[in-house]
Amino acid sequence: METLNNIVLTIQNYMSNYVLIIALLGAGLWFSFRLGFIQVRGFGEGMRRTFGGLFSKKGEAGADGMSSFQALATAIAAQVGTGNIAGAATALAIGGPGAIFWMWIAAFLGMATIYAEAIMAQKYKTVGADGQVTGGPVYYIRAAFKGTFGKVLAGIFAILITLALGFMGNAVQSNSIAASFHTAFGIPQWIMGLVVAVIAIFVFMGGMKRIAKVTETIVPLMAALYIVGSLIVIIYNYKNIPYAFASIFIGAFSPSSVVGGAAGATVKLALTKGVARGLFSNEAGMGSTPHAHAVAKVNHPVEQGFVAMTGVFIDTFIVLNLTALVILTTKSIPTGKTGAELSQYAFSTLYGKGGAIFVAICMFFFAFSTIIGWYFFGQANIKYLFGPKAVKIYSVAAAVCVFLGSLAEVDLVWNMADCFNSLMVVPNILALFALSKVISQVHEDYFKNFKKIKK
Incomplete structure (x- = not known):
């Protein structure tokens, strides 16, 4: 077990x-330039569509998909996790304030990359045997690479994301809940794990309908x-506040100049920890959130x-x-x-003591x-691999993982979750x-054709 754990860590x-820093930053730069920095040009439209969705009519998604806002809520549900509390703190503790830059x-x-992911998920989405819309990287991987290679690559992705997020990743999230409630309220971890499961x-x-309702309610709250x-x-x-922003900008290029910064922080540490934490937090390019964006009911993929x-x-x-x-x-x-402990402090x-309670909640x-969110992403790939009939078995197995994850940290499981999460990016x-x-x-079609017709 120790040998396997060391291999996984390596x-x-x-x-x-x-690999991830080069691949994900490379993809971000590539699509930023290729799409004319859509993250700037399309920012206003994205905000309008997002916050307009808060007041959209109920039932607009129909019986087989989600509304655009529900899809976003499901994606954000997965993106905004314990990493936003513990991950940012770890990046700061190791890389110093410059990591934030x-x-x-x-x-x-990453905004340009996730834009590309979403429109491909929309373009290649399909209707499953259960009559529901489904989609995600497995479908556009098959479109990108025909024949046996595409099937094998899609299959590898489906297995990796199901293990990384649907099972192991959810065990990690459950452990975070159980540990924080034990610290704040003294509740035994197994009890909290059972409640969550x-x-x-x-x-x-x-x-899908219940998942959509839960995420569109929980995420804004x-x-x-x-x-x-x-x-x-x-x-x-x-x-x-001026000190905070000054330390971020100075620390990005001269960490040793920041008073009270992380001991031993260097430009390399600030860059690697900041980029890695940012990429893992927003999941752009990782192939997870396209599953949610694929099922959104929109008139054009670019929307x-x-x-x-x-x-x-x-x-x-x-x-x-x-x-x-x-x-x-x-x-x-x-x-x-470091980690959640630094945020709680x-x-x-x-x-005061309410800080631990606030962080726990x-x-x-x-x-x-x-x-x-992660369960939903895994579900789409279970359907792809085994068909809709396997979903109930997957649901029970995922819930069992949620309970078991609350009991104690198992280094090998935690490290394998991170490793599979990284490998599925490729x-x-x-x-x-x-x-x-x-x-x-698809991008040009929206601006040259669809947008003009809509006007």
């Missing part, structure tokens, strides 16, 4: 420090709770591309940024803490919504590059 370190760069470029299987068994709670701390420490970009903006530039600013304005980095500087919403990015011409055609 693969993961190589993937996260080299590189996180912004990764998110900005029961609620989860209730949602799972309700299918959890975002509002965290935004308000964070802003109170930041405003209370308003005198340190969902606009919405998908907004998801990255909300995840990184709002939620993850708030965590960073809470930690920086409270000057909590020198405490030597930062909030406790104002809320936010952790519950963030992690539980991620469990729902077939997804390869397909996107192979479909670059198609992506450009």
